[in-house]
Amino acid sequence: MKPVNLKQLAEELNLSIATVSRALQDSHEVSAATKNRVRALATARHYEPNAYASSLRRNQSKTIGVVIPKVTNHFFALAINGIEEAARQCGYHVLIYLTHDDYAREVSIIQHLKGGRVDGILMSVASGTEDIAHLKSLKETTIPLVFFDRVCADIHTAKVTTNDYESSYQATEHLLAAGCQHIAHLLISNNLSIGRNRLQGYLDALQAHSCEQDPSLILHGTMDNQHNLALIEELMQRRPDIDGIFASVERLAVSAYHVCRKLGRAIPQDVKIVGFSNLESVSLFDPPLTTITQPAHDIGREAAKILLRAVEKKRAVLSSQSLVLNSELVRRRSTESV
Amino acid sequence: MKPVNLKQLAEELNLSIATVSRALQDSHEVSAATKNRVRALATARHYEPNAYASSLRRNQSKTIGVVIPKVTNHFFALAINGIEEAARQCGYHVLIYLTHDDYAREVSIIQHLKGGRVDGILMSVASGTEDIAHLKSLKETTIPLVFFDRVCADIHTAKVTTNDYESSYQATEHLLAAGCQHIAHLLISNNLSIGRNRLQGYLDALQAHSCEQDPSLILHGTMDNQHNLALIEELMQRRPDIDGIFASVERLAVSAYHVCRKLGRAIPQDVKIVGFSNLESVSLFDPPLTTITQPAHDIGREAAKILLRAVEKKRAVLSSQSLVLNSELVRRRSTESV
DNA sequence: CTGTTAGCGCCTTCAG
């Protein structure tokens, strides 16, 4: 059975379609009496306006697109949660697109979105993205774009990020203060804004404490986790003097943890590990894993708010609306000592 | 700048709108020559059809709605991943709606979706849902519905689930075989299909091994995790004879793990724990947590496939298309012994 | 092979 439409309601009420439409939108120019009649029938018939017709007519879809690498990364799951919250409050819907860090997919998604399916886009760029023509071309549309977490420096728009540089600096100092002499840094792609910032925080902290900056201690991971495990193991065996590890992403922190155990390197006695992570369950790791935890939910919510504000006012987002939220360095106690 | 439309292309090519439309859809009834002309201009102008206009006209949105309690539960994140994969392959888009296990929200979401925003719905019901009128009313529309994981027995449609009863039975036997005498069962809501099945598997396994079925060993958790921790702690102290725990959901498994540590009950020597869980990081827990892991990605993918098949053929989904996938009992070795 | 025409359901001027 097809859903009822305005025409059917109008016929049944002996009113014009226009009046019914206005009544349902609570327009001032319709009498309270007819409003009530209309509303009564509408709810009785479970009338629901056709989103596509009204989107076409009004030229706005009340929908935002979220383009992220993966949803199985807990950071992004939390961010979506925040985004959905903000969107729902404003009566917006959320379309999800996953790039799986694949540049070609990202391009095709953005290209499609330019057709006007969404009123605005929230995005965390794929790790492989270098050519940003597809993103620049969004400027020629009326679709606002807000970046979160993995931003694109060359695009002039609002960005919601965390203080990656500072927290990486702080994490490295934490390791130095704990007596580490040879701190490895694990990162995925130095192509990514976050990867670069985190690496720089690490490097600058080492320099500030006149500690060696050995390039051979910096390991570039890949998307393949098995491969990463092998790379880390190789590094740890080649450099048995490593007594600290700073992992730029969760996956690598967990992998490093794994490798240390496998090699029988005691954590934290032999090797201390700090990593970016949003997994709650790391609190149950024993020995403890110190983490830098991002306010993922807030990042999503704030990014969505900025986007929605622009969408509602049909104005461009300004880079001056960018936001930097603070991550938290969580040092967990060993469960032995609880 | 507004995106180009068919009209503009048609004018520039001295063709009718209809021909341009047909050319872009690769219709047989248009010459190869004009097709090429049209396509060339379309790509040059970055033409992208307006999704809303075409949805309105064709009366199909190429969009499916996914209604789930939360996205921060890793099971659902994995499921979305599978859903997105299947949807993308068929050229479908994915709208996400979160109920947060709130009945009223679920009703309002479904009500809205009946307006025709989506061509089909994939859903895992909220834990508080008892009245299913809103779901039944979907039958009166042409919108197919497929349940996954948290299904609703009274609705006559396809359901994709896991062998909860069997794997719970198996998990309980696993604990019995390991010598447990007093096995607690932790669950969230016995209102949920999965909660009931899992509880029944536990009960039947106990009975089959003529083991005590003490109702005081069954703990009903809530949505509030702090509260759950307190409840579990209270139970463990009231019944110090408990030597096995079977947790029906991840959250409770992790909480039980926590409480045991806090109370100094050695795992697995004093207490053995088995829980449903999709967290990869539990593999790093030490001592090990035996888990029942659902094929979450596959569940999402298969559910989406069934839905999309129905959508494409404009046919109802049959309950005979239901699928039961197998969970895996993963017994992890202690890292001590690696 | 191409063009003309008629809507999909809704909103929004413009007239009464």
Add this chain to the structure above:
DNA sequence: CTGAAGGCGCTAACAG
């Protein structure tokens, strides 16, 4: 306060 009419962009029937 209400109605009539036009059109958002696209597709599909019907003519040529």
